[in-house]
Amino acid sequence: MTGRLARGLGIAGHARVLLVGAPAAFDLGELPGDVLLTSALPDSPDLAEGEAHWQVIVVFVPDAESLARLTPKLLPRLAHGGALWLAWPAAGPLTEADVRAHAAAHALTPGPALTVADAWPALAFTRP
Numbered sequence: 404m405t406g407r408l409a410r411g412l413g414i415a416g417h418a419r420v421l422l423v424g425a426p427a428a429f430d431l432g433e434l435p436g437d438v439l440l441t442s443a444l445p446d447s448p449d450l451a452e453g454e455a456h457w458q459v460i461v462v463f464v465p466d467a468e469s470l471a472r473l474t475p476k477l478l479p480r481l482a483h484g485g486a487l488w489l490a491w492p493a494a495g496p497l498t499e500a501d502v503r504a505h506a507a508a509h510a511l512t513p514g515p516a517l518t519v520a521d522a523w524p525a526l527a528f529t530r531p
Contacts, residue, residue: 406432411517413486413527414438414459421480423447423462423473429520457481461488461519466496470505478509481530486514490525502526 409431414420416435422442434440457480464470470489481487489506491497503513506528514527 406434408432408517408519409434409438411515412459412461412488412519418458419456419482420459421457421461421477423460423477424465424469425461425463426520426523429463458485459488460485461490461525463490463520463523464497464502465492467501467505470497470502474505474509478511478530484529486527486529487511488519488525488527490519490523493522493524499524499526 412431414431414434417437418435419439420431420441422429422440424444425442431440460477460481462473462477464473470491474489477487489502491502499516503526506513506526510531511528512531514529516524516526519525
């Protein structure tokens, strides 16, 4: 059975999932079968290379600079119909309004919201 967080993020069987900058204690819980889960550091050169093949990308952005730097690197990696989840620390300098404005500037369509880790709210976005 798939865990509640994985379901909320839209992770289905056979999905390719990329986590970027996740906190050390972050745990997606139980995943559906055959999910390819990859973690990357925010400054990994691999983020700017390759084809668009990630159905779910969850990126943890602690501040506006990280948000501005990572979004353009990750959008080309997002599969058609995939979801880019932008998570920020609730007690940090970013607000939901900041994240929504940034996503709108990249012509992203907002989706659902949820808390992906302790005190890390997140919003899903898709490309039109």
